[in-house]
Amino acid sequence: MMFNNKILIHSLSALLGILFIFSGLSKYYPIEPFEFIIVETGFASWKAAVIIARFIIVVEIALGFLLLFSYQLKIMSRIAFVLLTIFTLHLLFTIALYGNKGDCGCFGEILPMSPLQGSIKNLFLILISYFLIKSKYQWCLRIKYIPFYIFTLSFAFVFSQNAVDFNYSENYLNKKFENFNLNLDTIYNNTNYEKIGQAKEDIRNKKLILAFLSSECNHCKIAAKKLGIIKKLNPFIPFYFFINGDDADITKFKKENKIENINSSKLNGETFIQLAGIHLPIIYYYNKGLIEKQVDYYTLEQYHIEEWLKK
Numbered sequence: 654m655m656f657n658n659k660i661l662i663h664s665l666s667a668l669l670g671i672l673f674i675f676s677g678l679s680k681y682y683p684i685e686p687f688e689f690i691i692v693e694t695g696f697a698s699w700k701a702a703v704i705i706a707r708f709i710i711v712v713e714i715a716l717g718f719l720l721l722f723s724y725q726l727k728i729m730s731r732i733a734f735v736l737l738t739i740f741t742l743h744l745l746f747t748i749a750l751y752g753n754k755g756d757c758g759c760f761g762e763i764l765p766m767s768p769l770q771g772s773i774k775n776l777f778l779i780l781i782s783y784f785l786i787k788s789k790y791q792w793c794l795r796i797k798y799i800p801f802y803i804f805t806l807s808f809a810f811v812f813s814q815n816a817v818d819f820n821y822s823e824n825y826l827n828k829k830f831e832n833f834n835l836n837l838d839t840i841y842n843n844t845n846y847e848k849i850g851q852a853k854e855d856i857r858n859k860k861l862i863l864a865f866l867s868s869e870c871n872h873c874k875i876a877a878k879k880l881g882i883i884k885k886l887n888p889f890i891p892f893y894f895f896i897n898g899d900d901a902d903i904t905k906f907k908k909e910n911k912i913e914n915i916n917s918s919k920l921n922g923e924t925f926i927q928l929a930g931i932h933l934p935i936i937y938y939y940n941k942g943l944i945e946k947q948v949d950y951y952t953l954e955q956y957h958i959e960e961w962l963k964k
Contacts, residue, residue: 662788665781666723669733672778673717677710679761684710684815685875685950690758693882694743699955700819707811712736715807719800730785737782741775744768755911762871765909822952830946835863835939839924840895852918854893856939861891862958863939865920865929868898868906876934876950877910883955884915890958893939895920895929 680687684706691702716736719729744757748768757771766774796802837857856863864880866873877894884892894917896903907913920928929935936953938946938961946961948954 658788662726662785663723666720666726666730666785669730669778669781669785670717670720670722673713673720673733675717676760677713677717679763680706680710680713680758681761681811681815683762683875686756686762686878687758689878689882693885695886703817703819707815707817711804711807711811714811715800715804718803718807724799726788727786730782734779734782734786737775737779741772741779744772744775748772755909762874822954822957825952826946826948826954826957833944834942835928835937835944836942837928839927840918840920843924853916856893858941859891859893860940860962861893863937864892864894865925865933865935866894866896866906867933868896868902870933872950873934874906874910876936876953877906877912879950879953880936881910881912881915883953883958884912886955887959890955890962893917895925897921897925897929 687710688699688702688706691697691705692699697705713736716729716732719725720733740759745768747757753767753769755768756765757768759766759771759774841852841855841857862880864876866877880892880894884890892915894912894915896906896917897920898906900919903917903919907917934949936948936950937944938948938958
């Protein structure tokens with residue numbers, strides 16, 4: 654009977670450990686969507702989220718390996734229980750405020766999950782953690798300071814393979830940019846609404862952030878998430894999107910990335926390629942037909958947009 658109990662306890666501990674490791678690694682690349690989720694909570698700035706995201710991943714990976722080998726099982730299970738409870742409360746709070754929308758980010762971009770699905774998954778893991786806490790069996794690897802070694806290795810891996818460079822976007826934004834004109838008349842004078850959806854507003858004489866996105870482009874999805882969060886944090890920033898794709902795909906794209914509140918229109922065919930090219934996403938600082946800056950989701954900065962709009 655004791656042998657069977659040992660197998661069950663080690664199996665559950667290993668399962669919990671594997672899921673923590675998978676959770677950490679799945680958030681690791683691309684890491685930006687996880688950073689955006691942290692910013693969206695309102696408890697961290699864009700720069701702070703870069704560090705917090707990596708630290709959470711370090712903790713998940715390190716804890717996962719310790720659980721995988723059932724090291725100090727009761728202690729590690731309690732830590733897992735607390736972490737999972739915090740994550741679940743955050744998801745439930747999100748559902749209460751915004752509904753069951755978007756991706757909870759539990760398993761990064763590898764396995765999208767709604768906040769409700771993430772909460773159910775966490776509750777299942779909380780039950781496993783509770784069972785391990787209450788179990789009478791405890792086993793420990795006889796290696797001194799092993800948590801320190803594993804945490805240090807996890808920290809070194811995460812921060813070296815995906816290093817933080819706070820000056821990257823600022824250096825790019827401060828570079829001189831060769832302004833050019835972007836003529837949108839081909840869109841507004843076209844009546845072929847099958848390929849060129851009827852634009853919700855005429856932006857030709859406006860100053861705003863203009864993005865060309867594709868509903869099938871993974872980088873566009875990351876960009877859309879960041880743009881949506883910036884809009885949420887500052888609703889007064891004007892945006893307009895031209896999105897390539899079928900109607901159903903565009904609707905799904907907007908819902909998943911929480912950009913339904915941003916005006917946009919469908920843009921397909923040669924017109925899209927002529928204006929956006931093939932390297933997506935394209936994000937412009939658009940000022941009455943003049944492009945004053947081009948950025949991507951790495952160099953897109955809320956503060957810089959706000960400063961530009963004030964000029």
